[in-house]
Amino acid sequence: MTCQQLAISAFGDANCLQLQSATSSAPQGSQVLVAVAYAGVNPIDAKTRAGLGWAAQQNKDKLPWVPGYDIAGTVLAVGEDVTQWTVGQRVCGFIGFPLDGGAYSEQIVVDAHCLSEVPDVVTLEQAAALPLAGQTAWQALEKASVRPKDRVLILAGAGGVGHLAVQLAHAKGANVLATCSAENLAFVASLGAEAVDYQAGDLKTQIQPVDVLIDLVGGEVGIAALACVKPGGRVVTVPTITAEAVNASAKVAGLHAQGMLVSPSVAQNEQMLAMLANGELKIHIAAQFPLSRGADAHRQIETGRTRGKVVLMMQG
Numbered sequence: 001m002t003c004q005q006l007a008i009s010a011f012g013d014a015n016c017l018q019l020q021s022a023t024s025s026a027p028q029g030s031q032v033l034v035a036v037a038y039a040g041v042n043p044i045d046a047k048t049r050a051g052l053g054w055a056a057q058q059n060k061d062k063l064p065w066v067p068g069y070d071i072a073g074t075v076l077a078v079g080e081d082v083t084q085w086t087v088g089q090r091v092c093g094f095i096g097f098p099l100d101g102g103a104y105s106e107q108i109v110v111d112a113h114c115l116s117e118v119p120d121v122v123t124l125e126q127a128a129a130l131p132l133a134g135q136t137a138w139q140a141l142e143k144a145s146v147r148p149k150d151r152v153l154i155l156a157g158a159g160g161v162g163h164l165a166v167q168l169a170h171a172k173g174a175n176v177l178a179t180c181s182a183e184n185l186a187f188v189a190s191l192g193a194e195a196v197d198y199q200a201g202d203l204k205t206q207i208q209p210v211d212v213l214i215d216l217v218g219g220e221v222g223i224a225a226l227a228c229v230k231p232g233g234r235v236v237t238v239p240t241i242t243a244e245a246v247n248a249s250a251k252v253a254g255l256h257a258q259g260m261l262v263s264p265s266v267a268q269n270e271q272m273l274a275m276l277a278n279g280e281l282k283i284h285i286a287a288q289f290p291l292s293r294g295a296d297a298h299r300q301i302e303t304g305r306t307r308g309k310v311v312l313m314m315q316g
């Protein structure tokens with residue numbers, strides 16, 4: 001079966017994303033062929049497309065490369081060893097991370113064990129937006145050992161990871177503060193945080209000290225926010241490119257800081273799908289673009305100002 005994909009044949013700006021035709025192979029053994037309905041778009045997709053980071057370095061001699069790590073769709077066919085999935089089931093997953101990617105495709109063959117069933121009340125669009133961002137939020141809070149009543153400051157509370165992290169931290173019983181621009185104050189407050197306008201002045205003068213900092217911005221912004229953390233407090237800085245610099249400054253300030261690389265977890269994905277289904281978690285989709293307009297989706301994510309998530313919709 002042939003399908004359309006969005007691929008890069010060279011690193012560059014968003015225009016280097018081009019449609020190509022591919023032939024899907026039949027799933028073997030424990031593999032499943034998924035008809036992808038939506039693919040999530042994440043900042044790492046755009047960074048890798050531009051040739052930045054480890055995944056780009058590892059893939060530079062393997063172009064063309066199809067970006068994307070989040071899929072949601074239906075099972076088209078299963079390999080002979082697959083017992084847990086049947087044709088037509090609605091599934092989603094965090095796939096091919098960090099090297100293979102492949103989600104920007106109407107069809108993809110994946111291992112059966114990386115998929116989760118999508119509950120009836122969760123749309124495939126929501127299910128595609130959740131995996132990478134949701135698991136990053138979940139794991140950042142776990143790494144920081146967030147406990148009930150902790151004061152937790154989340155930088156970029158309106159973004160893909162941030163808007164989920166705010167809700168997950170709130171659900172843990174933490175007192176959540178989150179930064180955003182003035183346009184996003186009401187949105188972030190609606191998720192359960194005390195929203196703080198980062199453009200309204202020095203953060204340190206706006207908030208009382210916190211136990212935990214979840215830094216989703218990095219660089220100078222992450223370093224400046226260290227001044228808001230109590231002595232001996234915990235810091236998790238999520239953008240990998242600036243993690244070393246933020247950690248070094250945190251150490252000087254006497255804080256416990258660490259970076260992280262999200263690791264795919266079906267168990268976490270399923271817990272968050274259940275939370276979406278019962279209304280404990282909401283996912284905000286700022287924009288959906290057809291696969292053929294993937295370049296516009298990348299331009300949107302590269303603004304650094306997206307509220308919630310961006311997804312690609314397959315035409316097939």
Ligand SMILES: NC(=O)c1ccc[n+]([C@@H]2O[C@H](COP(=O)([O-])OP(=O)(O)OC[C@H]3O[C@@H](n4cnc5c(N)ncnc54)[C@H](OP(=O)(O)O)[C@@H]3O)[C@@H](O)[C@H]2O)c1
Pocket residue numbers: 042043044132133136155156157158159160161162179180181182183184198216217221238239240260261262301304305306307308
């Ligand atoms: N290490 C890992 O495993 C891992 C995994 C996932 C993501 N990441 C990284 O984590 C970062 C966040 O990812 P994401 O998907 O959440 O990105 P995103 O959705 O693109 O984040 C956009 C948000 O950032 C906010 N923002 C921009 N500048 C800000 C500032 N100075 N202070 C506070 N908020 C600001 C914007 O809010 P306003 O419009 O209100 O300014 C916007 O809502 C990215 O660098 C990404 O690459 C790393």
